[in-house]
Amino acid sequence: METTIKVDKLCKSYDHVNVVENINISINRGDVFGLLGANGAGKSTTIECILGTKKQDSGTVSILGMNPQKDRKKLFEKIGIQFQEASYQDKIKVAELCEVTASLYKTSQNYLSLLHQFGLSDKKKSQVSELSGGQKQRLFIVLALIPDPEIVFLDELTTGLDAKARRDVWNSLLALKAKGITILLTSHFMDEVEVLCDKIMILKNGKNIFCGTVSEAVKASPYDKFEDAYLWYTDELEG
Numbered sequence: 188m189e190t191t192i193k194v195d196k197l198c199k200s201y202d203h204v205n206v207v208e209n210i211n212i213s214i215n216r217g218d219v220f221g222l223l224g225a226n227g228a229g230k231s232t233t234i235e236c237i238l239g240t241k242k243q244d245s246g247t248v249s250i251l252g253m254n255p256q257k258d259r260k261k262l263f264e265k266i267g268i269q270f271q272e273a274s275y276q277d278k279i280k281v282a283e284l285c286e287v288t289a290s291l292y293k294t295s296q297n298y299l300s301l302l303h304q305f306g307l308s309d310k311k312k313s314q315v316s317e318l319s320g321g322q323k324q325r326l327f328i329v330l331a332l333i334p335d336p337e338i339v340f341l342d343e344l345t346t347g348l349d350a351k352a353r354r355d356v357w358n359s360l361l362a363l364k365a366k367g368i369t370i371l372l373t374s375h376f377m378d379e380v381e382v383l384c385d386k387i388m389i390l391k392n393g394k395n396i397f398c399g400t401v402s403e404a405v406k407a408s409p410y411d412k413f414e415d416a417y418l419w420y421t422d423e424l425e426g
């Protein structure tokens with residue numbers, strides 16, 4: 188099984204406070220890996236260090252055998268990133284933004300079929316600023332998929348989406364997975380983690396407190412339900 192993302196002993200601190208501590212991650216091609224943890228646990232910092240947009244204090248990262256800091260240009264063609272808050276030109280239309288994004292890559296997917304797949308066909312001519320929060324979120328996933336990537340990074344996957352849109356996004360991701368695309372996601376929703384993730388890591392204060400499958404996480408806890416187990420791991424269970 189090919190390893191697409193390998194992280195070894197990753198550490199990052201801000202003002203002498205460790206926010207990512209000695210994290211090891213190994214993700215196989217075609218797997219969906221979920222990075223979990225409470226607000227401030229270190230998920231985004233870990234992802235940014237993996238992507239090379241933040242520099243770690245120590246440790247190594249390899250994506251598709253490349254160093255994300257040194258091989259930035261080459262990697263850019265092969266990975267898709269869903270941004271949480273992206274700043275776009277105020278009046279740009281959905282189709283224009285997709286076209287601009289596609290033009291950044293040597294090869295790209297047909298964005299019209301992606302817009303259709305994510306229920307945004309009728310928004311092609313709308314300004315991005317006029318979209319609802321959930322529509323924007325779906326558009327950001329479309330943008331991440333335009334380069335036809337081998338790996339997709341999705342930070343807070345379905346935050347802000349309604350129930351139907353969440354299910355649609357899950358189905359689209361399962362279809363990507365079936366195509367052999369590797370997905371690294373963060374999520375605060377344990378139902379979607381259960382549906383999507385082959386493997387999870389739960390972070391607490393920057394430390395790995397569990398890594399394995401959802402069913403292994405449940406088995407190693409005193410609970411039967413994954414959400415209860417997750418809250419137990421993160422010490423957020425009340426009562």
Ligand SMILES: Nc1ncnc2c1ncn2[C@@H]1O[C@H](COP(=O)(O)OP(=O)(O)OP(=O)(O)O)[C@@H](O)[C@H]1O
Nearest residue numbers: 201202206224225226227228229230231232233390
């Ligand atoms: N640029 C920065 N300077 C100082 N501290 C930072 C910086 N960026 C992040 N932090 C701190 O690092 C810790 C981890 O933040 P991070 O954004 O990685 O958490 P997260 O798990 O992604 O949280 P959330 O679920 O809220 O997105 C937090 O305590 C945060 O305040």
